[in-house]
Amino acid sequence: MDGLLSIAERAMDEAVGWLATAGDEWARTRFKVSGEEVTDADAEVEACMTRLLAVLTPDIPVVGEELAPNTAALPNRCWLLDPIDGTMNFTRGSPMYAVSLAYAEDSVPLLGVVHAPSLGRRWTTALTAREPAAEAAGARELRRAVVGVSGTGAVGRQTRRFLNRVQDEAYRLRMQGSMALDLVGVAEGRLDACVCIGPKPWDIAAGVALCHERGRAVLGPKGRGFSLNSPVLVVGAPGPAQTLADWWDSH
Secondary structure, X not given: OHHHHHHHHHHHHHHHHXXXXXXXXXXXXXXXXXXXXXXXXXXXXXXXXXXXXXXXOOOOOEEEOOOOOOOOOOOOEEEEEEEEEOHHHHHOXXXXXXXXXXXXXXXXXXXXXXXXXXXXXXXXXXXXXXXXXXXXXXXXOHHHOEEEEEOOOOOOHHHHHHHHHHHHHOOEEEOOOOHHHHHHHHHHOOOOEEEEEOOOHHHHHHHHHHHHHOOOEEEOHHHOEOOOOOOEEEEEOHHHHHHXXXXXXXX
């Protein structure tokens, strides 16, 4: 696993190096069929990292946001890549965006690297997600918890009711516009919990590996263990995370 982590960091170095020299023209916005914003930088970062990973690990396919096939099943082993998580922030000059890369087996993220170029910060796993983790610290009750929320661009009435309840009953709500950085915030303890609505595997795989390693609860619907095709991801200190998962089900 250490060898794969080194390869992941090498691919990340390649992407971050390219982004540092990319001109403003790469950040011009266009829209996907889904209505999501995308830039030429998203596509180029994914292509750059995919080419290098294909050379270094030819037997491990890369599943990335921009080029992923429209199928539900992931390969048994794969890289999961979000070239720019927080594209809307990136196009508007906000520093709250990140490149996210994970390695997964049987849909379990085992290692992850998240790099925020404008912040000059990188977070990596040191253990695998299957090793024992330390007990998480953080607020024990939601009323004392700072909660991050992301994936709220297009939500229905039930999800709005859920979000209103979180707004009313959590200590503070934070909306950074990047699932990867919300998960990093939980891993580091700056957020007590986060809710990612409608996550795609490449959005959250690296952050999930980081949070698993640091002993955070990682839950899907009905408070069960999260899977990469779950419609919601709740991560955090056990008490607030369980409460949020229960609320999601009730709405």
